[in-house]
Amino acid sequence: MSKGDRPEAPLILSDDERQKLDTWASRPKSTQRLAMRAKIVLACAEGLDNKAVAARLRVNAVTVGKWRQRFLEGRLEGLADEPRPGAPRTITDARVEEVVTRTLEEKPKAATHWSTRGMAEAVGLLTCSPQTGPSGMRVILAHQGRRTFDEAYPPLARADHPQAP
DSSP states (O other): OOTTTTOOOOOOHHHHHHHHHHHHHHOTTTTTTHHHHHHHHHHTTTTTTHHHHHHTSOOOOHHHHHHHHHHHHHHGGGSSOOOOOOSSSSSSSHHHHHHHHHHHOOOOOOOOSOOOOHHHHHHHHHHTOOSHHHHHHHHHHHHTOOGGGGGSOGGGOOOSSSTTO
């Protein structure tokens, strides 16, 4: 800690919390935001100060301080995204995770990648409402930093793709 810095509150994890954070940090199905938050908390639990954690994970020290504090106040639940202003969400986190998992682990029959309509139908969201059908799939894609489901499967990385070497 350098001169003038505020001391960070010590962060002590239970065995269950450590296990859950390790899972979030290393599981490929976790969103990148949640994985980074878990890595921040795990590094803070090692006794590192915010600047050291920020340097290790290549994030801003303010970001480390934010997630340290949110964890201390709300434990694991504090790492979840807070509700945003506007209309309430119509797609649950479980559905988002299901869509992301299917995108990464399954291929539709007779196609190289999922369409928004095909994925909505596969997870049972097509008939729910206009907000949860194909447009809901586009929201999930945007949230994951993608424009199409095909981006989850780069063509040259798949051996079964016709363009693969």
